[in-house]
Amino acid sequence: MILDGFLTRVMHALSFLSRVPVHDSFFQGRKVDMLAATRVFPMAGLLIALPSAILVSILHHAHADPLLTAALALAVATALTGALHEDGLADTADGFGGGADKERSLTIMKDSRIGSYGAIALILSFMVRVAAIAILIRELPGLASAASLIAVASFSRAIMVWHWHGLPPARQAGVAASLGQPGTTDRNHALAYGIVIACMVLFLSYAVVAAIVAIAASFAAAHLFKRLCLRKIDGHTGDTIGATQQITEIVMLVALALLA
Numbered sequence: 001m002i003l004d005g006f007l008t009r010v011m012h013a014l015s016f017l018s019r020v021p022v023h024d025s026f027f028q029g030r031k032v033d034m035l036a037a038t039r040v041f042p043m044a045g046l047l048i049a050l051p052s053a054i055l056v057s058i059l060h061h062a063h064a065d066p067l068l069t070a071a072l073a074l075a076v077a078t079a080l081t082g083a084l085h086e087d088g089l090a091d092t093a094d095g096f097g098g099g100a101d102k103e104r105s106l107t108i109m110k111d112s113r114i115g116s117y118g119a120i121a122l123i124l125s126f127m128v129r130v131a132a133i134a135i136l137i138r139e140l141p142g143l144a145s146a147a148s149l150i151a152v153a154s155f156s157r158a159i160m161v162w163h164w165h166g167l168p169p170a171r172q173a174g175v176a177a178s179l180g181q182p183g184t185t186d187r188n189h190a191l192a193y194g195i196v197i198a199c200m201v202l203f204l205s206y207a208v209v210a211a212i213v214a215i216a217a218s219f220a221a222a223h224l225f226k227r228l229c230l231r232k233i234d235g236h237t238g239d240t241i242g243a244t245q246q247i248t249e250i251v252m253l254v255a256l257a258l259l260a
Contacts, residue, residue: 012037013044017157019082020048038164038182039189041157042197049153052077053146056133060142070133073149074126085249088242089125090118095232095239102233106171109239125246132253139260144205148256151201155215156248158194159222161187163236163244166226170235202256210259218252 011026016034052073059069078086091109097117099105108115114122136145165187182190195215202211225247229240 006040009033009037009040010043010047013040014047017041017044017084018048018080020080034179035182035186038161039186040193041161041190042154042194045153045155045157045194046150046197048080049077049150051080053149056137056149057142057146060137060145066134066137067130069137070130073133074130077149077153085242085245086122086125088239089246090114090122091239092237092243093121094118096228099232102170105233106237109237125250128250129253132250132257135257136253136260139257140205147201147204148253151198152249152252152256154197154201155194155218155252156245158190159219159248160241160245161190163222163226163229164241167229167236167240168234170229170233170237170240206256206259210256214252214255214259217255218248221251222248 008026011022012034014020015022015026016037055076056069056073059072091111094111094115094117095105095107095109098108098115133145133149136148139145140148161182165182165184169181198215199211202214206214222244225240225244229236233240
């Protein structure tokens with residue numbers, strides 16, 4: 001029963017965070033508790049990153065160009081999530097960049113159209129991540145570079161829960177606000193899973209200190225972004241939760257690339 005409940009939560013989290021088809025049996029006759037599912041967001045991140053990791057390992061073995069491999073791996077990951085987190089990053093960049101006050105920022109973030117700040121944020125996000133992944137592929141063995149993608153995907157989903165739990169809703173409408181906030185237990189479980197997965201994977205290819213530095217750097221970036229959210233909109237939205245994942249992923253990949 002415990003294993004069945006755990007797997008069900010993972011499937012609910014995977015369905016929420018991606019476009020990966022999940023069998024109806026995980027929803028029929030079951031109560032979908034998304035707040036409880038947040039505690040296994042890192043597991044969903046692992047599954048989302050797995051196809052990209054396998055692709056990197058195969059292309060690395062085939063001696064494919066690292067830059068092309070990195071671009072393809074990121075394209076696969078983006079397709080699996082439906083650019084969910086990238087959309088949050090773009091909307092947040094537009095709102096924070098173009099909004100003079102809270103209400104204006106929230107209005108801009110709700111607009112489905114993309115502005116200059118959002119476009120620039122997306123360009124930089126993809127450019128930096130592709131470059132960092134290419135360095136990992138060039139400097140590390142195939143399995144190690146592939147495993148790094150799993151570590152980053154898992155840990156960044158844990159930090160999403162930390163951000164969601166730690167800030168009040170900036171608006172009363174929206175998906176995040178309608179779901180409520182993850183509890184302390186949900187946050188602690190998510191962080192524990194994310195850190196354990198990241199450490200187990202990274203310690204295989206990095207020195208302990210290097211792995212800890214990468215995790216600490218990404219957490220520090222997420223903390224600074226959290227403070228910015230408080231200053232700009234007095235809380236979180238679904239967009240800032242997605243942006244948190246992107247910021248954590250970018251910083252962690254850059255740190256790992258510099259330490260490779």
